Amino acid sequence: MPRGDRGSATLEVSILAPVLLLVVFTIIQVGLWSYARSLALGAAQEGVAAGRAYRAPAEAGRARALAFLEATAGDSLVGSAVTSSATATSVRVEVTGHALSVLPGVPGLPVRQHAQGPIERFTAP
Numbered sequence: 001m002p003r004g005d006r007g008s009a010t011l012e013v014s015i016l017a018p019v020l021l022l023v024v025f026t027i028i029q030v031g032l033w034s035y036a037r038s039l040a041l042g043a044a045q046e047g048v049a050a051g052r053a054y055r056a057p058a059e060a061g062r063a064r065a066l067a068f069l070e071a072t073a074g075d076s077l078v079g080s081a082v083t084s085s086a087t088a089t090s091v092r093v094e095v096t097g098h099a100l101s102v103l104p105g106v107p108g109l110p111v112r113q114h115a116q117g118p119i120e121r122f123t124a125p
Contacts, residue, residue, distance in 0.1 A: 036099035043068040044115035047093035092116035
């Protein structure tokens, strides 16, 4: 190794290590955000399935979505909130919250998912 190249490997590692850590943390954060979105969508779909049932009470969808989040989300979806609305023909459930953050003290990425569907009802032919 020529005398002028001493310490170049250490310098290269000290420059590349923070960049590599940033890439790894970004990949992990995107994975946590994607998982939180999946949980929110699953809860919204569960809520719509309960809310669209024949003669379901008005709060059935919201209650089912909250139960789904309580059973499956853990701390992956932080500060979650569920809203539901229904008309005479359809029901809509929206789940919001934040994904878990890799960095302490930094809020996670926001998550908002909704599902909607027609209410089951009897109609004359």
